[in-house]
Amino acid sequence: MNFVFDNDRPIYIQLVEQLEIYIISGKIQPGDKLPSVRDLALKTKVNPNTMQKALSELEDLKLIYTERTNGKYVTTDNKLLNKFKSKYAKEKTKKYINEMKELNFTKEEIIEFLKEEDK
Amino acid sequence: MMELLECIHIYKDYDKKQVLKDINLKIPRGKIIGLLGKNGMGKTTLIKLINDLLTPTSGEVLVNGKNVGIESKRIISYLPERTYLDKSMTVKQTLKYFTDFYDNFDIEKAKRLIKDLDLEIDTKISKMSKGMQEKLQLILVMSRNAELYILDEPLGGVDPATRDYILDTILNNFNEDASVIISTHLISDIERILDEVIFIDKGKIILSSNADKLREKENGSIDEIFRRMFKC
Numbered sequence: 001m002n003f004v005f006d007n008d009r010p011i012y013i014q015l016v017e018q019l020e021i022y023i024i025s026g027k028i029q030p031g032d033k034l035p036s037v038r039d040l041a042l043k044t045k046v047n048p049n050t051m052q053k054a055l056s057e058l059e060d061l062k063l064i065y066t067e068r069t070n071g072k073y074v075t076t077d078n079k080l081l082n083k084f085k086s087k088y089a090k091e092k093t094k095k096y097i098n099e100m101k102e103l104n105f106t107k108e109e110i111i112e113f114l115k116e117e118d119k
Numbered sequence: 120m121m122e123l124l125e126c127i128h129i130y131k132d133y134d135k136k137q138v139l140k141d142i143n144l145k146i147p148r149g150k151i152i153g154l155l156g157k158n159g160m161g162k163t164t165l166i167k168l169i170n171d172l173l174t175p176t177s178g179e180v181l182v183n184g185k186n187v188g189i190e191s192k193r194i195i196s197y198l199p200e201r202t203y204l205d206k207s208m209t210v211k212q213t214l215k216y217f218t219d220f221y222d223n224f225d226i227e228k229a230k231r232l233i234k235d236l237d238l239e240i241d242t243k244i245s246k247m248s249k250g251m252q253e254k255l256q257l258i259l260v261m262s263r264n265a266e267l268y269i270l271d272e273p274l275g276g277v278d279p280a281t282r283d284y285i286l287d288t289i290l291n292n293f294n295e296d297a298s299v300i301i302s303t304h305l306i307s308d309i310e311r312i313l314d315e316v317i318f319i320d321k322g323k324i325i326l327s328s329n330a331d332k333l334r335e336k337e338n339g340s341i342d343e344i345f346r347r348m349f350k351c
Contacts, residue, residue, distance in 0.1 A: 007310055007340035010331035047151055047312050
């Protein structure tokens with residue numbers, strides 16, 4: 001796990017975002033057990049309290065769950081995972097389209113670029 | 120439960136100069152706290168008061184609810200700003216010295232950390248680079264099973280690799296029953312690992328907050344907020 005942080009924004013929010021990407025991209029698989037808070041904090045070089053806060057947030061989002069005494073696991077709810085995936089896809093696409101439109105490209109041209117790049 | 124550390128209406132004068140003015144602080148367990156301020160604003164004076172190396176002109180310093188003294192010295196592990204090691208000693212002799220001095224010194228842990236640095240135990244301290252001396256001092260301080268670790272400017276004049284080592288060592292050895300106070304003016308280097316920040320200026324506490332809450336509220340890094348506040 002190689003996390004990069006920007007000191008300008010709350011660290012726990014950045015942790016939530018980056019862990020979300022780990023989860024929805026399948027780098028951590030549904031049903032996988034997460035390392036302990038302490039180990040995660042050491043790996044990402046953040047304060048364990050900050051990591052704890054980020055994990056509570058992910059738990060509120062239902063992306064992870066706690067099995068009593070046994071640790072934290074990634075959700076197996078595929079519907080939920082897909083929901084998060086589309087949310088990300090929409091955000092990224094919107095951002096890209098907006099940037100292209102700023103550069104004065106038309107919708108057709110944007111689609112052409114996408115096809116061309118993906119070859 | 121008792122606060123780990125409490126400062127109540129502390130004033131400190133040197134002759135006629137007031138260096139600390141009405142300092143009130145409560146430090147709970149399980150936190151990493153940044154004591155942030157420019158040089159000469161009272162950070163080291165406050166730290167020396169907490170370590171019972173100076174006496175306040177008025178006010179009280181309580182550790183676990185009791186006045187500072189022999190008992191608080193046992194549970195506070197302090198890294199002073201300036202080196203305190205006897206440079207004519209070897210690493211091995213220094214370890215023995217710490218074992219004799221502190222009943223909560225975990226020599227096995229210290230040896231392990233020293234080994235990770237590829238540092239020979241028979242090396243004389245005077246023969247070590249400045250960075251290596253800084254690392255060794257931090258290892259010694261963090262190898263005590265203390266309740267409060269106080270590090271005064273641990274990043275002063277070290278290179279980036281040593282800085283990363285110092286931050287990692289603090290994080291690795293931090294546990295939820297203890298707290299760490301780090302005093303520094305090099306905020307951007309250290310802010311990522313802090314739970315709480317305390318800004319001190321001209322002998323007064325100007326601000327005390329959770330680090331992420333402050334970033335959220337003021338829309339910026341702790342370093343930026345500090346600069347904005349003190350225009351440095």
